[in-house]
Amino acid sequence: MPDPVTGKARNQAAVTRERVQRLRRIRKVLPADIRRIPAGCWLALVVLAEVLLALAVRVPSLFAPEIRGGASERLWVLDIVALSLVPIVVFAAIQLNRQRQRERAQASESSGYIEKLMRTSREWLWAVDHNGTITFSSPMCGPLIGYTPSELVGSPIGLVLDPADLAAALKSQPVVEDESSFNGLVLVCRHRDGSRVLMEVTGHTVYGAEGTGKGFEGTARALDSPSPSDRAAERIRERVTALVSGQGIVTAFQPIRCLRSGTVIGAEALSRFPTSDGTTTEAWFMQAASIGMEAEMELLALRTALHTAAALPRGIFVAINLSPGVCLDPRVLESISQGTIHPSGLVLEVTERQKVDDYGQLLSALAPLRSSGVRVAIDDAGAGFASMQHIVQLKPDLIKLDRTIIRDIDSDRSHRALGAAIVGFAAETAALLVAEGIETAAELDAVTTLGMTAGQGYFLGRPSLEPVDWALWQDTTQPGSVF
Known part of the structure; x- marks a missing residue:
């Protein structure tokens, strides 16, 4: 039989996923301008609406005794309705805070995994803009070519790679269906000490909102010298x-x-x-x-x-x-x-x-x-x-x-x-x-x-x-x- 604690946790996770999916479906239906409004703003609007409702009920009765006397029973009903919204708002605030904490924890965990992956992977992640300036470099550039990411970012790609070699390699690559990507280019990169490193480079063109190329991004890995039996x-x-x-x-x-x-x-x-x-x-x-x-x-x-x-x-x-x-x-x-x-x-x-x-x-x-x-x-x-x-x-x-x-x-x-x-x-x-x-x-x-x-x-x-x-x-x- 399944463990009841585990089963309960599994059910709670399923309920949470269902709620998240429901919220996402609702957000998709809403106009784009409304979807951009943070959840905290919606909660503030609900609280404001409740305060306004309470004021609308009680303020007139304070200055008009005849209203207070003739409709006291209806006012108490409205008071109960208004007060009943308080625990709902408090519960919603607590749930929202918990949801945000879970999202932050998940984001932090994902960020940690990505950072760990970039540090342990043999793949070097890179990006350059349309001017040939390096805009991103993962830490793997250190073991491969001797530079730190901070030294590469902002430097021209020609520091580690001859642009003419890259252009010649792209020109000689077999025609592929997706002309914006390139795969398996064998290039020679320059190590910081002046030596050469044989690399296999894969990447694609990055396009802007207007459809023009903004640069390139991709990965590179060192090609190890094969043994005679390989x-x-x-x-x-x-x-x-x-x-x-x-x-x-x-x-x-x-x-x-x-x-x-x-x-x-x-x-x-x-x-x-x-x-x-x-x-x-x-x-x-x-x-x-x-x-x-x-x-x-x-x-x-x-x-x-x-x-x-x-x-x-x-x-x-x-x-x-x-x-x-x-x-x-x-x-x-x-x-x-x-x-x-x-x-x-x-x-x-x-x-x-x-x-x-x-x-x-x-x-x-x-x-x-x-x-x-x-x-x-x-x-x-x-x-x-x-x-x-x-x-x-x-x-x-x-x-x-x-x-x-x-x-x-x-x-x-x-x-x-x-x-x-x-x-x-x-x-x-x-x-x-x-x-x-x-x-x-x-x-x-x-x-x-x-x-x-x-x-x-x-x-x-x-x-x-x-x-x-x-x-x-x-x-x-x-x-x-x-x-």
């Missing part, structure tokens, strides 16, 4: 193998300009994946590295860039990215010697994709390349400790200052001070300094005033896959003037 590793291996064997990489070039004259002095080779499914370029390389196929992927990108660079204007240098581990591969020198670009026109940008355990070994691998005329650049300088270690140990011919330093360098004193310090360092070491990610005229003026030699960014020229765009640089090239 099915995820097998899928990645199949995708990477198919891409490498099918030569599924094309090369876009972005101009590098002399800041004094505005002329084109070089171009960076940027790999693109036309058959991508929402996976960004850097994410492809990170996935290839997770299954030990980074060398195959990077060597394909290198050979493709060297072959495609034959269509560039003569006299400008070509910068190609390579990770430190792949620089040790003897096939790099073989690919360069077989390419269409003379080694003296080639710059190898050493990236931060891997930690360098033995700089002596890396220097030995770069020595024959440098002897043939190849120059060495350090990419993303200032983004983390690894890039500064590369600069000190490798003594590069070219230093590319990271876009996180260039952003707002015209208004941010710390960015300007760091930029000025690296300008001095580059001058002392006779290295060409390139400011990456210049996107506004103010940033261009600031880096030029600081004395930086060259620049790269959307404001100076976007990456292009089209030879007709590269041909336009012919009239603005300045071979050998600054590098």
Whole structure:
């Protein structure tokens, strides 16, 4: 038999739910303006009505004895009616107060559950507005990318994610029924220490009352490196193998300009994946590295860039990215010697994709390349400790200052001070300094005033896959003037 106490509690809960549902049905019938009136105001109106009723009954009788004498029995009846409303009002007030206490307790409990969920979940909840400014971040951003929510909120999304990568991933995503949502985008986020974190991002567009987009919100989770036995590793291996064997990489070039004259002095080779499914370029390389196929992927990108660079204007240098581990591969020198670009026109940008355990070994691998005329650049300088270690140990011919330093360098004193310090360092070491990610005229003026030699960014020229765009640089090239 059911426990009578438990049964009673269950019945009370059912009655409470029924009352709440009845009240909700009543509220739905009422006009919207009336529904917005708080319950406490309705209770006050009932009390006021009772007071007015009592006054309406007793006040005339105080000043008109003939009324009091002739209708005393009716007045006592009205008094009883008025007094009978008192316990009803008191009971309603008590019930209302209890209901509010229960609602507050439930709200507090729900809030606690949500906060606990956000702290323990591996999902990072985020939101950005239409300007690309982060408006919300759950605490999971700390373990994932090293920032606290207070540091992220109000900052541009470019602090942790390249907007160009996101745009490319969205463009390459398969068509879905709901065009306002995106699912399973594989992106690379920047950790606070300068390292990269592979993420799977899901979200949707947030619309305002007028139907226009207000921004985006969604979740992101880190993609753990799969073990060789994982099915995820097998899928990645199949995708990477198919891409490498099918030569599924094309090369876009972005101009590098002399800041004094505005002329084109070089171009960076940027790999693109036309058959991508929402996976960004850097994410492809990170996935290839997770299954030990980074060398195959990077060597394909290198050979493709060297072959495609034959269509560039003569006299400008070509910068190609390579990770430190792949620089040790003897096939790099073989690919360069077989390419269409003379080694003296080639710059190898050493990236931060891997930690360098033995700089002596890396220097030995770069020595024959440098002897043939190849120059060495350090990419993303200032983004983390690894890039500064590369600069000190490798003594590069070219230093590319990271876009996180260039952003707002015209208004941010710390960015300007760091930029000025690296300008001095580059001058002392006779290295060409390139400011990456210049996107506004103010940033261009600031880096030029600081004395930086060259620049790269959307404001100076976007990456292009089209030879007709590269041909336009012919009239603005300045071979050998600054590098």
